[in-house]
Amino acid sequence: MAEAAEEEPARLWPPPVGAYAEERGLFPLLQKMLEELLIHKPDDPIEFMINHLKQNNDDAPRICVLGPPASGKTTVAMWLCKHFDATRISQETLLLEETLALTEEAKAYKEKNQKIPNALWANLIQERLSNVDCIKQGWILEGFPENQEQAWMLQSFGIFPRHVVMLYASDTVLIERSSGKRLDPLTQEVYHTTFNWPSDPVVQQRLEVPPDLSEQEVSRRLLEYHRSFPELFQIYQKVLKSINADQPSVDVLSQVLTFVQTRPRSAAPFTPRLLLCGPSGSGKRLQAALIAQKYGVVNICCGQLLKEAVAENTKLGELIKPYIENGWPVPDNLVLELLAKRLSCLDCLTDGWVLCGFPRDVEQAELLQSSRINPNRVFFFNLPYESIMERLSQRRTDPVTGQRYHTTFRPAPTPEIQARLRQNPRDQEENIEKRLETYFRNLKDLEDFYEDAFYVNADQDPYVVFEFIESCIIKPLPCKKNRHL
Template identity: 75%
Template sequence: MLYLQQSSCGKGWRFAASDHRGWILEGFPENQEQARLLQSSGIIPRHVVVLYAADTVLIERNSGKRLDPLTEEVYHTTFDWPSDVRIQQRLVEPDLSEEEMSKQLLEYHRNFPGVFQIYQKILRSINADQPCVDVLSQALTYVQTQHRSAAPFTPRMLFCGPPGSGKSLQAALIAQKYGIVNICCGQLLKEAVADKTKLGELVKPYIDSGYPVPDNIVMKILEKRLNAPDCMTKGWVLRGFPRDIEQGERLQKACIIPNRVFFFNLPYESIIERLSQRRIDPVTGERYHMTLRPAPTPKIQARLKQNPKDKEESIEKRVDFYHRNAKELEEFYEDAFYVNADQDPYPIFEFIESCIIKPLP
């Protein structure tokens, strides 16, 4: 979930976040460019809540704020005054003046339409000029709802392509717009291990040793997930499986038959350029690209590490494995669409979307 708000709208709620429980982000993005940066990084919220109130109300709220310099707790002269006299005596006014507050609001109003355009399908506006309990109740009600799929049919889609071809990003964008379930086979196996299921216990030795998980185990996990109620009702987009014709035949035998298949095509030189220059900051976990998104400071640049999978010899093996099996898979899925992945993400997304709304073959 993502919170967007005008200053002093009262967005100070905090929720625990994890891979399984979800996350909440507030204060970012502040403009359309930042929103697109989130999308290009694969960070796709399911719900966006916009808190709004009249500028006069927000300026008045800000003028009543007081800060405890010892604990950094924020209080308010009208709505949240501490009962402890010692706390009252040490409170100080924030540095933000009424004039600076007005400038921030003006900047917000200037940038918000661009952000709204990105998230309008999943965005809910809530009036923050009401009791905090009511605002929280409306926000919780919205984030607990499930979006209906906007697709013209129940999508069952496969994304096939070499590493670095952008399958993950496009799957995330399609899943967000059409409300379908985004499934990565590799991630599904890791989740089974993390959840310590019986199948996960069978998968763990293979993942730990770096060997491929046997197809029969993968199929059991995939069948269970793709036959879950959310996949059956909303549809799904799957990547990472099948990787050869035998796996495709296993899917078909299990009656898991996609109605849209996309093959992403990307030249080897572009794959190398995209993957071999990726780096990760071991301190913050932030990901960078030596050309497209370099580290902001020399200090960060000096400590960046490369994932062994992104070394050229490893990339070459993975690409070679894909191309050895791609021809047979393309013949197996004879009605597939072919995507030129060597271009910006948004033209690719528009092409995929145009194929989704075409009649079934």
């Protein structure tokens, strides 16, 4: 039996399996479930996984906002909670949670002006995070963990933030900020006499100066924070981003949001399926060639694919031929049949592909989707009208050698070649304008269809454009649509 088993050939997964798993997020899901099993070590792993799938929302935010006193942790945490509809958890909110079993014990320490033990804080946080709102909607931990011991305790409970925001500013700035802080005892919202003063007179009247904001107390807390910071940084460095809090709050919040919307790199297999959209002259073909050359994906230009089908005299090519010869648009069903056949070939399924030239409108995009041709990265190339005209209208071709030149960027090397150059009728201004009018008429609907697309400034050095596209290929998709260069 052992010999027979050894002789049995290894089973290979068919190529579409990887695409199926990627589209449905199976690899991250299985990784997360395995992590939960190793942390909690349940007696019945199957039942535990079933309950995990029923209860947990693995896409919900799990964020820690850390920083020294007066760095703006509360402002950032509250803003994130409103943005994600998540639950904010801080010292103040925990001490107000009367339903928690350990709240009274923590309050007793507070009333005696004694330091609340790390273990008590950690247990309070664990109890609060086990509530349904935190599981379903996610959570923002403000000011926790405060030190290494708390961080280790939270990890032992299986509490791992996906993102840790570390705010920083000079001590001078922080001490000055502290003097202007005011607290709303009713809502626990923090305001500032200079940066964030409420417009409601009723709120203004009830604001109080927090009791522990003397310069000496703030200096003491800053010193304590600086002692704990290196250890926290070491623990969370793989999921941590330091953000300068000494800048306008709008800029701070923008940087925080960009960071917390990033996803960690995954070890799961990834097959690139790239779609490049853009007007004529935006450089789609060049970028497709660069991508194919570096990553070994199959470069598919829709126009070239149609010409090859005609040249090879295939049955489909014979149907396409009259349209090509007469300059008519090839019907969508023929283009789609040709594309589907090519993209289902083994090299496309295993190595991936980069496609340009199709779709040109939302109807064609819907046809692609109905044929299960789904790109996992879509790029829209943006280029000003003047740049498009300059790139295309000045193109010339040498009828003898077939070489292509440009009167500005790549002029002919000799007067003899210059004299025999010809312009393709497609590159005449009136024909360029017709193509652009068609492209921009359909652009908005196409952008709405591919709402998670990246937008590329194509009016710059081609290798700068390539570096941006490359960064989007190798990094996981952020959690937000309309990402820009």
